[in-house]
Amino acid sequence: MEQLRTLLAPIGIIALLANPAHALPPPANASNATVQLTGWLHVDDLEMRDVTLVVAVNGARSTAHISNSGRFDIDLPAESAVLLRFEKPGHVPKEVTVDTRNVQDGDFSKQHKRHVKLAVIMEQERFMGGLAFAGPVGRIGFEPGGGCVAVEHTRRTEPAKRREILEF
16 A cells, blocks of 8 residues: 555656646736727728727727728727727718626636627718717627627717808
8 A cells, every 4th residue: 555655646746747727827807808899990982091080998088090991909908988989071970889897707718808899880971961870879898797798789860060150
């Protein structure tokens, strides 16, 4: 019996060293977690140089780059309220909200970045009949408890605000 213990002790140590299961995984820290948002923007004239994408994250505003093909990539922090505003001269501005709360819920891998894809189509003002969108046209979020992506669309419109007073 003593010989068997002497023989198995080194094997047990080797098994512990070879198996990384005893190592603790990195803590799931919401401040380090992000959501990668990849989108494609479509405009009729296919010209992206004059498109502006404003990203407001928890009140802080910045602009994001849109490629000539209309693609944009943005990393959003977890536990954030985000507003994306797309603007192009001659087109009706569009807003999309992204709520990254609950992104770490559910059985999703905590070691991989969540990746969400979306498309945005800009409408020309001349085809909107004097209307503008009454708030965000879409909302992207994550379901509490499960972390699945939840998407809502709305296209409510209202009369567009006049930009200037016309005098006759």
